[in-house]
Amino acid sequence: MSHSKRFQTESGTPIHGIVARFETPADVYHAAERIRDAGYTQWDLYSPFPIHGIDEAMGIPRTKLPLIVGAAAAVGVACGYLLQWYGSNIGYKLVTQGKPFGSFDGTGWESFVPIMFEVGVLFAAFATLLGMLALNGLPRHNHPLMKRDDFLGVSDDTFMICIEASDPKFSPEETKALLKSAHGMGIDFVEDE
Amino acid sequence: MSAMHPDEITARRLAGHDPMPPSMKVAPGTGDGTLIDDVDVRPPLVLNNRTFKEMTDIVCGYAENPPGRWWWPVFGMVNALAALGTGMILYLIITGVGVWGQTNQVDWAWDITNFVFWIGIGHAGTLISAILCLFKQKWRTAVNRAAEAMTIFAVICAATYPGIHVGRAWMAWMMFPIPNSNGIWPNFRSPLLWDLFAVSTYGTVSALFWYMGMIPDLATLRDRADRRLRQGLSTQTIAPFLPVRVDVLRAYIYGFLSLGWRFSSRHWHRYEAAYLMLAGMSTPLVLSVHSIVSTDFATSQLPGWHTTIFPPYFVAGAIFGGFAMVLQLMIPCRELYPNMKDIVTLRHLENMAKIILLTGSMVGFAYSMEFFIAYYGGNQFEIDVFINRAKGPYWWAYWTMIFCNVVSPQVFWVKAMRTSPLVIFIVASFVTVGMWFERFVIIVSSLHRAFLPGEWHMFHPTMVDILTFAGTFGIFLTLFLLFLRVIPVFALAELKAVLPQADPHGHSHGSSDGHSDHQDGHHAKGGH
Numbered sequence: 001m002s003h004s005k006r007f008q009t010e011s012g013t014p015i016h017g018i019v020a021r022f023e024t025p026a027d028v029y030h031a032a033e034r035i036r037d038a039g040y041t042q043w044d045l046y047s048p049f050p051i052h053g054i055d056e057a058m059g060i061p062r063t064k065l066p067l068i069v070g071a072a073a074a075v076g077v078a079c080g081y082l083l084q085w086y087g088s089n090i091g092y093k094l095v096t097q098g099k100p101f102g103s104f105d106g107t108g109w110e111s112f113v114p115i116m117f118e119v120g121v122l123f124a125a126f127a128t129l130l131g132m133l134a135l136n137g138l139p140r141h142n143h144p145l146m147k148r149d150d151f152l153g154v155s156d157d158t159f160m161i162c163i164e165a166s167d168p169k170f171s172p173e174e175t176k177a178l179l180k181s182a183h184g185m186g187i188d189f190v191e192d193e
Numbered sequence: 194m195s196a197m198h199p200d201e202i203t204a205r206r207l208a209g210h211d212p213m214p215p216s217m218k219v220a221p222g223t224g225d226g227t228l229i230d231d232v233d234v235r236p237p238l239v240l241n242n243r244t245f246k247e248m249t250d251i252v253c254g255y256a257e258n259p260p261g262r263w264w265w266p267v268f269g270m271v272n273a274l275a276a277l278g279t280g281m282i283l284y285l286i287i288t289g290v291g292v293w294g295q296t297n298q299v300d301w302a303w304d305i306t307n308f309v310f311w312i313g314i315g316h317a318g319t320l321i322s323a324i325l326c327l328f329k330q331k332w333r334t335a336v337n338r339a340a341e342a343m344t345i346f347a348v349i350c351a352a353t354y355p356g357i358h359v360g361r362a363w364m365a366w367m368m369f370p371i372p373n374s375n376g377i378w379p380n381f382r383s384p385l386l387w388d389l390f391a392v393s394t395y396g397t398v399s400a401l402f403w404y405m406g407m408i409p410d411l412a413t414l415r416d417r418a419d420r421r422l423r424q425g426l427s428t429q430t431i432a433p434f435l436p437v438r439v440d441v442l443r444a445y446i447y448g449f450l451s452l453g454w455r456f457s458s459r460h461w462h463r464y465e466a467a468y469l470m471l472a473g474m475s476t477p478l479v480l481s482v483h484s485i486v487s488t489d490f491a492t493s494q495l496p497g498w499h500t501t502i503f504p505p506y507f508v509a510g511a512i513f514g515g516f517a518m519v520l521q522l523m524i525p526c527r528e529l530y531p532n533m534k535d536i537v538t539l540r541h542l543e544n545m546a547k548i549i550l551l552t553g554s555m556v557g558f559a560y561s562m563e564f565f566i567a568y569y570g571g572n573q574f575e576i577d578v579f580i581n582r583a584k585g586p587y588w589w590a591y592w593t594m595i596f597c598n599v600v601s602p603q604v605f606w607v608k609a610m611r612t613s614p615l616v617i618f619i620v621a622s623f624v625t626v627g628m629w630f631e632r633f634v635i636i637v638s639s640l641h642r643a644f645l646p647g648e649w650h651m652f653h654p655t656m657v658d659i660l661t662f663a664g665t666f667g668i669f670l671t672l673f674l675l676f677l678r679v680i681p682v683f684a685l686a687e688l689k690a691v692l693p694q695a696d697p698h699g700h701s702h703g704s705s706d707g708h709s710d711h712q713d714g715h716h717a718k719g720g721h
Contacts, residue, residue, distance in 0.1 A: 029697035032458075048245060048413075049690040050461035051697050063463045069470050084381040087370050092378035099382060114387040114485055118394040121478050125398040125471060129405050132467035136460040139452035146455065152420045154456045155413040157245035 007165045007172060014192040016144035017043070017164035018175050020184025021153075025051050028159035031182035032057040035163065038178055042167035046145075046154040068131040069124050076123025080116035081109075144190050162190060224612055227540035238331055238691045240535040245689050251532045252410075252685045253417055257443075260678060261529055271670035278664010281657050282357055290360045292657045297650035299640045303658045304358040306632040309486055309507075311351035311665065312392060313628060316479055316508070317515025318344030319399060322406070323475035326468070332544055334687040335537050338410075339526070340519045341403040342680070346672040347518070348396040350665040355389070384488040391485040398478055402471045405464075410681035412451035418443035483507045490635065497578040497639035500566065506559035513552035513598070514628035516545050517621040522673060524618045526682075536683055539612050546611035549624060553602035556631070560599065578639060586651060587638045590630050597627025 007015040022028035025047070032045050036059040045051075045058060054060075088094070088101045100108030133139065145151045145162060154160050161184065163175050172189075179187050223229050227236045239248070285292055293303065318340035325333040356365045368389050370379055379386050418440040421427040427440035454460070484504035491503040520542065527533040567575040582591045601623040605611040610620075637652050676682070689695055 025695055025697040045458040046456045047458060047461070048249075048456060049409075049686040049695060050458070050465050051695070052690070053697060054458050055462050057697075058458055060459055060462050063466050065463055065466050066470065073474075083370060087378035088381050091372070092376060094378075094380055096380055096382055102381070108382075111382040114384075114481065115381060115390045117477075117481060118387075118390040121474050122394045122397060124474050125401050128467045128470050128474075129401050132405070132463045133452065135463050136457075138454065138460070141448065141453040143453070143455055146453075149420075149423060151455075152416045152423075155409075155416040156249045 007170070009189055009191065015165045015172070016190040016192040017162045017166075017170075018172070018179060019145065019148070019151075019160055019162045019186075019188055019190050020179040020182070021150060021186040022159040022161070022184060025159065027183055028161065029054060029057050031161055031179070031184060034182045035161065035178065038169070040163055040167050040169055040175075042170070043161065043163040046151070046160040046162070048155055048157060048159075051159075063135065065128070065131050065135060069127045072127030072131075073120045073124035076120035077116045079123070080119030081112055083119070084112045084115055142193065144193050147193075148188075148190065150186060165192075224539040225534065227538040228543065228608075228612055236538075236540055237693070238335065238538070239688065240538055243535060243692065245692065245694070248685060248689055248692070249413060249417075251536070252681055252683045252688070253414055255530055255677065255682050256414060256679055257417070263529060264674065264678070268671070268674050271667045271674065274663055274667025275671045276664075276667070278661055278667050281661040281664055282353070284657060285357055285661070286362045290358070292655060294652060294654045294658055297652070298643060298648040299637055299650055299652040301640060302633075302637050302652045303654050303662070304354045306629065306636050307662050307665065308351050308354035308358075309632045309636075310514070310629050311347045311354075311669075312395075312486060313483060313507070313511035313514045313632075314518045315344035315347035315351070315395070315399070315515060316483060316511035317519050318342070318347075319395075319402075319475050319479040320512050320515065321519070322402060323472040323479065326472040327476060331691045332541055334684050334691055335541050336519060336523060336545075337687070338403075338406065338680075338684045339523060339676075339682055340515075341399065341406070342673065342676045343515075343518060343522060344399045345396065345403060346669050346676075347515075348392065348399065349672070350669050352392060352396065353665065353668075355392075384485060384492050387485045388489055391482045395478060395482045398471070398475060402475060405467065405471065406684055406687075407681065408451055408454050409456065409464075409686040410684065411447045412454040412456070413685055414681065415444055415447035415451050418447065480508055483511045495639050495643065496572070496574040497582070497635070499575075500563060502559055502562055502566070506556065506563075509552050509555040509559065510598075510628060510631060513549060513556055514624060516548050516552070517624035517628070520545055520549075520617055520621040521625060524614050524621075526677070527614075530677075530682075536688065539614075542614060542617055543608075543612050546605045546617050546620075549620065550602050550605040550611070553598055553624065557599035560595065574644070578642060581642055582634060582638045585638065585642070587634065587641070590634050591638065594627050594630040594634050597623040598631060601627070 009015060020031070022031060028045060028047065029051060032054060035043060036057065045054065047054070051057075085102060085104070089103050093101060099111070102108035102112050145160075150158070151160065161179065163170060163179070169175075176187055223236075225240060227240065229236045243251070295302065318337075321333050321340040322337045322344075325337075355368070356362060359365050359368070367373070367377070368379065368386075370381075418427070421440050422438070422444060427438050429439045431437050431439055431442065484507065487503035487507035490498040491500060493499060523537055524542070527537045564579050567579040582588075601620050604616065604620060610616045640648075641652060642649055
């Protein structure tokens with residue numbers, strides 16, 4: 001039994017969390033501040049667009065994505081150099097205009113810069129998209145919330161908060177009361193998968 | 194689009210019957226209400242005080258509802274053109290490059306002109322999506338998706354040319370550094386190889402950027418199809434003999450492509466960071482692409498090509514020509530699709546017209562500076578090439594270029610001109626023609642008077658040349674029309690984020706009257 005299966009509905013289904021609906025960005029923003037201040041950590045806010053400043057209101061730590069991208073860019077630049085070094089020094093030592101071959105002695109590397117830059121950008125771009133998806137746990141086509149009809153509204157004009165049962169501070173009654181006092185509507189248990 | 198919408202007033206607005214609610218008064222002299230000169234007033238980015246829901250209905254409606262009656266005939270025509278172009282390419286590959294007008298020393302004429310023309314078109318899309326993003330220009334949200342699509346389609350058209358102009362197209366793979374049994378590697382010191390890397394990286398990164406921006410909007414389309422299925426509202430089938438509901442197909446395809454995006458704020462946080470980083474790396478990338486394209490010419494010894502002004506001049510020209518193409522596509526679209534004028538407002542067009550004026554003047558400056566440096570440098574060959582451009586056998590191409598690129602955008606100094614969609618469309622058409630001639634002038638007029646008089650020839654395109662170029666327009670427009678049909682044409686999530694009610698500090702809880710407090714038609718002063 002995993003940590004998140006601590007709670008069950010009356011019918012015995014495990015609870016994924018408690019969900020509440022909000023109508024305006026301002027409402028959900030203030031609710032997020034309250035939940036953050038109440039000390040919850042395992043919860044999320046769903047909105048049709050990124051709300052300005054919601055990262056601070058929710059207390060989301062800065063993402064590590066730039067480090068991944070920076071590393072990928074460095075690897076890309078190195079691969080770009082190695083590819084050209086190999087092609088020009090080992091693979092096919094072509095003399096053009098008597099120019100140096102761009103070996104590791106530091107001569108002739110200048111004409112390698114454009115391709116080093118391009119390969120660096122290429123690696124970084126893939127790292128950005130794939131890194132973002134990986135850190136987000138995507139692709140994932142199933143989620144307990146997706147079974148709910150009201151959750152379809154978050155891609156349109158609804159804002160939702162779900163406090164998950166895996167949160168150490170989660171308690172069916174108190175969490176519900178908190179969402180209610182934050183002006184949440186349609187407060188409901190979310191059944192786990 | 195809105196016959197099913199439960200609220201009659203909203204339904205009428207969405208159908209375009211009530212374009213302006215009576216409470217919405219537009220100040221005189223501001224066009225559609227966005228051309229405000231007062232710097233204290235932030236003009237609305239979306240007109241008619243649209244709600245989030247209306248934005249979803251409008252933007253998703255373009256992909257979900259049948260298009261206007263114009264769509265099929267136009268699609269048929271551009272499709273035929275694309276087929277013709279493809280046929281010409283096949284004919285070229287079967288027969289050989291002799292079917293092109295490459296019968297003399299002007300080797301790099303039509304195909305490279307068209308390659309540079311198309312690759313330049315793409316640059317506006319990246320400028321809008323990346324550079325304007327870094328500058329926090331919120332108006333970009335209205336055009337970025339379409340402009341990025343245009344970028345990718347233009348790169349596809351451009352990339353066709355290097356593939357087929359190599360002569361033996363089945364050997365085109367040798368452009369890539371692939372280990373092969375001949376033991377031959379490409380020359381990494383050649384700008385042509387830099388070009389290959391630049392263009393293929395550019396195409397790939399543009400596609401990634403475009404796709405990433407689309408993930409949330411594809412998820413919206415997925416959810417809408419899902420909702421109709423759950424509510425049993427979905428009856429339309431793919432075809433009478435194929436009893437699969439369209440919404441099932443939509444839910445699967447959009448669902449697959451949206452990767453299970455669920456609009457989580459923790460995801461949005463990383464998504465926005467990723468978006469900013471892609472914008473940050475696309476900006477130097479797009480500048481590098483046309484700079485590298487220009488080094489194909491600038492590193493050669495040919496008078497007229499061997500100049501250091503080429504990289505910045507090519508980049509300015511690319512942005513210039515690309516914005517013209519964006520305007521040529523978006524102005525008809527906003528006439529043909531309902532409610533699109535609320536999203537692409539006159540101010541958007543005016544902003545783009547200003548960029549055309551700026552970049553047009555930059556290329557005008559570059560043209561005159563080329564002449565000045567040819568004179569000031571004192572190189573007789575250089576001087577002769579430039580005099581020959583203006584007065585030689587290709588004088589008509591040169592002066593067409595000057596008129597289209599330098600003279601025609603100057604009408605945008607007049608506000609009435611740069612806010613009239615018709616005038617903008619006409620000038621944009623001139624610019625597209627002018628930018629094609631710019632490449633033609635650079636390439637052909639330099640090559641047709643090379644160092645040896647024995648190389649002096651005129652270039653004459655054949656019918657195959659002309660029809661292949663027309664065919665690339667067919668391919669480009671076919672892809673663009675398909676884009677309009679199946680993909681969210683606007684960055685919906687970004688558009689919602691720039692609506693006034695998206696500001697979390699705007700109005701707090703307790704307004705049970707819903708959105709009525711921003712129906713009053715006043716534009717927020719200042720903003721944040």
